[in-house]
Amino acid sequence: MRPIKHVEKGLTYVAAGMFNAIKSVNQFKPNPSFTPKWADKPILKSWQKSKPTLGFPRQTDSLCPNCVIEAREEILAGKRDVSTLINEKVGEIKAQIIERDGEVWMIKDCPQHGHFEDLMAMDSNFLTHIESLFPGRDMQSHNDEKLHNHGTSSIKYGRGAVLTVDLTNRCNMMCDPCFMDANQVGFVHELSMEDVKEILDNAISIKPRRQMSVQYSGGEPTLSPYFIDAIKYARKVGYNSVQAATNGIEFAKSKEFCREAAEAG
Numbered sequence: 001m002r003p004i005k006h007v008e009k010g011l012t013y014v015a016a017g018m019f020n021a022i023k024s025v026n027q028f029k030p031n032p033s034f035t036p037k038w039a040d041k042p043i044l045k046s047w048q049k050s051k052p053t054l055g056f057p058r059q060t061d062s063l064c065p066n067c068v069i070e071a072r073e074e075i076l077a078g079k080r081d082v083s084t085l086i087n088e089k090v091g092e093i094k095a096q097i098i099e100r101d102g103e104v105w106m107i108k109d110c111p112q113h114g115h116f117e118d119l120m121a122m123d124s125n126f127l128t129h130i131e132s133l134f135p136g137r138d139m140q141s142h143n144d145e146k147l148h149n150h151g152t153s154s155i156k157y158g159r160g161a162v163l164t165v166d167l168t169n170r171c172n173m174m175c176d177p178c179f180m181d182a183n184q185v186g187f188v189h190e191l192s193m194e195d196v197k198e199i200l201d202n203a204i205s206i207k208p209r210r211q212m213s214v215q216y217s218g219g220e221p222t223l224s225p226y227f228i229d230a231i232k233y234a235r236k237v238g239y240n241s242v243q244a245a246t247n248g249i250e251f252a253k254s255k256e257f258c259r260e261a262a263e264a265g
Ligand code: SF4
Pocket: 171, 172, 173, 174, 175, 177, 178, 179, 180, 181, 182, 218, 219, 220, 247
């Protein structure tokens, strides 16, 4: 190893030691946390952050994939009300996360559809390392009761980083597999400009929020007739940045379209 690398390593140990020493003193005699202007509650100290149960074996909440598909089909066919997704634990089952031959598997049994096994990680040591890096839950969501009302799937923590808005399920490609089954479900689902405005207005009204960027996705978001207007509106109401999860075909076809999108924000 080159001498400079030894110096770097030494400095890293010194810095880590100083950081941990200051952290211990702070924990013994903490200064009050401050409340940033993008939240109504104070920032959490590191030791105030809770963590879910990690490691394996452990039990976790999960879904039966077949119950989910059946529920979706019943809702689309008008046989089941969409509110059941909020008020009932549709498809929810318990799962066990276990280590087997150096891999990590999720194992679950649905009383209706039987046994499921999914590979979560090919290397249990790597997953243990990744889980050890989890810094703890962020501050609890607040002032969001109307917006985050999704039953057991409601968002409980976090400060609002990226808002993904699916503008359309149409696409100019037909990839197999497609992450969204674009073009393959037999119906078009596309937001109107009023829908887009409502989503953006609602999301920017809640706290905590810090870096609020919007990602327009789909299907292929550039196929939406409101793609350019949606960018302009997001920038107008205060989103810091706008991204597009796009296959780039429409941009490659037209310099003018690129220019219009860039000028929109
Ligand atoms: S949305 Fe993406 S993955 Fe799906 S068909 Fe279009 S380009 Fe392919």
